[in-house]
Amino acid sequence: MFDWLIVGAGFAGSVLAERIASQRGESVLLIDRRSHIGGNAYDCYNEAGILIHRYGPHIFHTNAQSIVDYLSQFTAWHPYEHRVLAFVDGKLLPIPINLDTINRLYGLELSSAELEEFFASRRETVEKIHTAEDVVVSTVGRELYEKFFRGYTRKQWGVDPSQLSKSVTARVPTRTNRDDRYFGDSFQQMPASGYTRMFERMLDHPNVKIMLQTDYREVRERIPFRRLIYTGPIDEFFDWKLGRLPYRSLRFEHVTLDCEQFQPVAVVNYPQTEAYTRITEYKHLTGQRNVRTSLTYEYPTDIGDPYYPVPRPENEALYKQYEALSANCPGVWFVGRLATYRYYNMDQVVGQALATFARIQKTIPASDRAPQSALAMPV
Template sequence: MDTLIVGAGFAGAVTARELAEAGERVLVIDKRANIAGNAYDRLDASGVLIHEYGPHIFHTNSERVFEWLSRFTEWRPYEHRVLAVPNAADGRAFPLPINRTTINSLYGLDLDEAGVAAYLERVREPREPIRTSEDVVLNSVGRDLCERFFRGYTRKQWGLDLSELAGGVAARIPTRTNDDDRYFTDRFQAMPAEGYTRMFERMLDHPGIEVRTGVEYARVADTDRRRTVFTGPVDEYYGQRFGALPYRSLRFEHEHLPGTAQFQPVGTVNYPNDHAWTRITEFKHLSGQQHAGTSVVREIPQGMDAPGAEPYYPIPNPANEALYKRYEALAEAETEVFFLGRLAQYRYYNMDQVVAAALALAQRLVDRPSA
């Protein structure tokens, strides 16, 4: 073969398709029994389309990325909305990201946009310089909103306090003074009409691509090829030479509710301060599927020491970034091994960012077939 690609998620599948269309012979392996990586979806026992590894909501401002993926799927327009329940005993749910509705409903106010801006300016705690996620949140919305919506969620999700997490994590969530309750504001917001797995099947359906699932990298490490694209954990590739990079894992509790047409009013409801789970997602909102029952998933964060834990999120803070830099130096010294994706680059990528990075890497490889 020309290229061995380790991982059949977005990074691996997009790269494989581009290389195959350039005339290469590509072998794609994945240690899981399925393709599509964490975006893998399937019909559950009751016939509801679910996302096995938690909700994947596609959004992008990149026309190139959207058009490229559109070769392999039709789309269902979908704008994701999230509510947060800061106090489960009280039960009230508020739009997230925080907007005018959130503030007026939470505090019994009737502010216009200018009034919300003035309110936030009054309650915010200016931080300079901004280094941590705590700095980001307090600088934006102040202490009360921080405690209600962010600190507890962060502690559950990451196993760290806001003050221990890099600022870029909290910076992903905006604050709005209007009533826009969409979680994302990207130009393109849609879900694959037949699901992610079907899109990946089409992406990998090329005579130049061979796919083998349920195959560990160690089983094919000695296979003759010109180059390797590795999308798994970079520390795993190097045998954790400098120690294990910290990742955060998740446990998913899937449940089907027969006879319940709708469990919650929006796709996802966050529980920042109560329960073991961070959020509940109801999949029929995402897919638009008609079904007499409904299926939901609860996401319970856990450490990598939990039984069967898989790495999902790099944990961004200065110490972890410094450790990653040591692995990155090894990776950059490689001539025919290329590292791509959230785990391989220890980076908090969105799906569209992975696609863009894969397209860029594939172009580099086509332009420079070998060292």
């Protein structure tokens, strides 16, 4: 009999497994369908000895010092500020759109103040912003929307931005200065030894048992447990009884080239051309030195593992029905991107997991077993 069964060994499940094991002294069985821990953040060394992210680039950034402090128990950090270029009209231009983007695109020499006037002259008036398209055209106008956003979004989500929630493009800012960082967060660093090593340290506790290549639906009646934390797709938990929630997936093409560097930054987006959305070159992220370089090409698809909830009103309405069902499941906690049908960043998932643990602490008395001490900062 395990005190807890946790389904999914990504950030949500692993953080909760560590907290329950170390702070409550309770037994945890952590299971995952895949052959590894770490979820989509899993990284590994390929045949060339280059550390790659199997499921596309994962860039850690946050404004929450509490989340940094928590994860720093299990990893040292490598400073990295993410920069992205977009291949538009045959040029590599900074994205999010900033002063340099516009000046280089149009051959201008605008100042920051003049750029604001430039945007103001091109914005479209939108009475009420509902969609991803509304967000962009009301900020920078139709032409820049077509060049930088529409094609990329259609490839990524499989539908036009006019059919997607405003949250999709609201995540990407527009700047009038020359700041070319993709994120503006106060903390932007990568786990120094990689994400997988961080997860290994997090789960290195005698109260945590791990079963990989294990499907919850196949073991839920066979393994005794007192309480359940579920981080998989919420519609699958309920055997799709209300219908399937749409998710977007990705197909990855990993290649290694006999050159030291392929592109000037870690990620280049392709909003106008190519079937793929972006190319990632990992050595930029890790600072690793190697005479060869490894890349990943990303192809969005509807087929495969669920990655992104599709933000449309009808999908949110269906999720709300599943959420109502989950409220009638005592002893089950739904956590993470798939279980709550939200497009969370990694730090947001960690924050949600830590908040869930705080609620568990308040509502469920801990067992009599003394908690183990937290892991020390690795060297």
